[in-house]
Amino acid sequence: MTPVATTFHAPPRVGHRRSTSEPPAVRRLLIGTALVFMALFLVLPLVFVFTQAFAKGIGFYFKTLGDPNAWSAIKLTFTAAGIAVPLNCVFGVAAAWAIAKFDFPGKNILLTLIDLPFSISPVIAGLIYVLVFGANGWLGVKFPQFADWLVDHHLKIIYAAPGIILATLFVTVPFIARELIPLMQAQGRSEEEAARVLGASGWQTFWRVTVPNIKWGLIYGVILCNARAMGEFGAVSVVSGHIRGQTDTIPLHIEALYDDYNFTGAFAVASLLALLALVTLGLKSWVEYKNARLYETEIPQ
Amino acid sequence: MKTLLKILLAASLAVSAGAKEIKLLNVSYDPTRELYAEYNNAFAKYWKARTGDDVVVSQSHGGSGKQAQSVINGLEADVVTLALAYDIDAISTQARSLPADWQKRLPNNSTPYTSTIVFLIRKGNPRQIKDWDDLVKKGVGVVVPNPKTSGGARWAYLAAYAYALEHNNNDDAAARGFIQKLYKNVPVLDSGARGSTVTFAQRQIGDVLLAWENEAHLALKEFGADNFEIVTPSLSILAEPPVSVVDKTVRRHGTAEVAKAYLEYLYSDEGQDIAGKNFYRPRNEKAAAKYASRFASLKLVGIDQVFGGWAKAQKTHFADGGVFDQIFQP
Known part of the structure; x- marks a missing residue:
């Protein structure tokens, strides 16, 4: 009798290895390759940016960042992101809500339109605004009175802050909507339907049921959207006019310093952008961590 | 509110x-x-x-x-x-x-x-670049910006063209052949003069940079005279x-x-x-x-005498379908 039991309790040693694991040598090779790759293409450039930034000492670093032109670039970047991100937030939630919770004609067209900025080169996006709002653009040709009114009131669109904000808005449109649509589709409509049946109004349903469900997805989308808004170069470069201290954003100011042969200065400002990216990344990981915990605690219930 | x-x-x-x-x-x-x-x-x-x-x-x-x-x-x-x-x-x-x-x-x-177009080369002149003829030799990397977007690049193109005309008894076909060979040696066309200088001096691409005279001197000052030299060709253009x-x-x-x-x-x-x-x-x-x-003395030719003014030069050489488009394939 016992021999049978022993074979059941002690299966052969070979069977101990799970079918998904590889021999240790292969495992080490794969992990090693990934780490070397990461070090070469991610960590090394980042370290390089910071060492170059401080190549002329900490005094030079803060002098570069305290320069009025640098300040203006920082302010402009934060203004553009500060306007583009909340607007995209409202639009993204509205679009995702409409797409995920309702059926209406033209839904696929709306989905395609949201993806448009992903598929268009940013330079083309910037050029569209020049062709529409430029001095010889569509607006001036079709509505000369309105264009003249803008000029008379010193309201500039391209080669000024509004153009930069428009270009930033355009390239960041998909980020929040794209983040929320799959999430809202996966959650389905049953909770909203239950709320309606229990007598909640549309507004109450949205604030008390929909928003709490998408909170972490929304924050994640905002972070991604903000990262892109601050780092955008191509579209903004076309509509900026590159006026120092006026229409240069942080990425454009880095280019200008680099072209001034001020490489250390360029890296100093670049390190600021890298720092913003690192903060964004940290926030993103924190959101992901929170998100995962949320699911873990919800499942046992 | x-x-x-x-x-x-x-x-x-x-x-x-x-x-x-x-x-x-x-x-x-x-x-x-x-x-x-x-x-x-x-x-x-x-x-x-x-x-x-x-x-x-x-x-x-x-x-x-x-x-x-x-x-x-x-x-x-x-x-x-x-x-x-x-x-x-x-x-x-x-x-x-x-x-x-x-x-x-x-x-x-x-x-x-005014200014003109000169050559910036690496210290010691390893490629023995002395005049425009040396730029069309096989294997010489010539860094110059894109004439479609850069003014300096248009002056550089016209300087080379004027040199070729002078040395081929004003034979236009021969000058075109010279220019074609020259641009075959160009590995990258930046959009502006400053981009090209950075490509040549900082990124170490090419053997010679065709640059504004002032840009060449400034590069010498910024990147060190122990790394680069300026070569003035026998003939160049009077850039205004x-x-x-x-x-x-x-x-x-x-x-x-x-x-x-x-x-x-x-x-x-x-x-x-x-x-x-x-x-x-x-x-x-x-x-x-x-x-x-x-400033080294050299023979400077004007755009009006050799090319009949900017309007004509632009139309013949740099407009869409002009000589530059015909000779340059990226």
Whole structure:
């Protein structure tokens, strides 16, 4: 009798290895390759940016960042992101809500339109605004009175802050909507339907049921959207006019310093952008961590 | 909301009433960054002493053709200081923001300083580059910006072309063959002069950079004379980078007087001295004599004599489907 039991309790040693694991040598090779790759293409450039930034000492670093032109670039970047991100937030939630919770004609067209900025080169996006709002653009040709009114009131669109904000808005449109649509589709409509049946109004349903469900997805989308808004170069470069201290954003100011042969200065400002990216990344990981915990605690219930 | 608007309005009024400050925008080409950084300070001092007003000149730099296009599209430049007359002509004809005879309004065809195209090579001249002929040899990497967007690149192209014409009894077909061979040796076309200098000096690409004379000297200063040398060819082009007030903008900004004075002061002793100091060839004899030792003497040909002026040169060589398009395949 016992021999049978022993074979059941002690299966052969070979069977101990799970079918998904590889021999240790292969495992080490794969992990090693990934780490070397990461070090070469991610960590090394980042370290390089910071060492170059401080190549002329900490005094030079803060002098570069305290320069009025640098300040203006920082302010402009934060203004553009500060306007583009909340607007995209409202639009993204509205679009995702409409797409995920309702059926209406033209839904696929709306989905395609949201993806448009992903598929268009940013330079083309910037050029569209020049062709529409430029001095010889569509607006001036079709509505000369309105264009003249803008000029008379010193309201500039391209080669000024509004153009930069428009270009930033355009390239960041998909980020929040794209983040929320799959999430809202996966959650389905049953909770909203239950709320309606229990007598909640549309507004109450949205604030008390929909928003709490998408909170972490929304924050994640905002972070991604903000990262892109601050780092955008191509579209903004076309509509900026590159006026120092006026229409240069942080990425454009880095280019200008680099072209001034001020490489250390360029890296100093670049390190600021890298720092913003690192903060964004940290926030993103924190959101992901929170998100995962949320699911873990919800499942046992 | 209403109070917020009121506060904003009051704040903006206070700012505009308090400071007596005149703003000018100078839209310029690539290698003039250092020149105008220095000149703007000098002019601000001069204007303050003359009128008591503060003048702040903002700068925008980029490839000359690209900059002209921005002004045409509405970039509100009070003055333009570009690499060649054709780009300002384009602003005049396409945007009608300045009269067609703008070049007659200031002395010397509205060009307060001149320059030319020289070679910047690596120290010790490992490729033995001495004149234009050496650039078409096999395996020589020539760095030059794109003539479609850069003014300096157009001057460089025309300098090479003028040399080829002179050495082939003005045979146009032979000159084209020479230019074609030259651009076969170009590994990368940047959009502006400054981009090309960085490609050559910082990124270490190519054996020779075709550069503005002032850009070559500045690169020598920035990257060290122990790394690079300047070679002056036997023949090059007399490059005249012109300046002009943009009438439409200054009328709207009310800056006509100060913009005109800004450009005229370039011709003053101090303006000319700053030009010479920044390696532009001054027009003024005193400044020219002071900086004579910096500039090698060579045969300089004018665009009017060899190419019949900018309008014709642009149409034949750089327009879509022109000679450059025919000979250059990226």
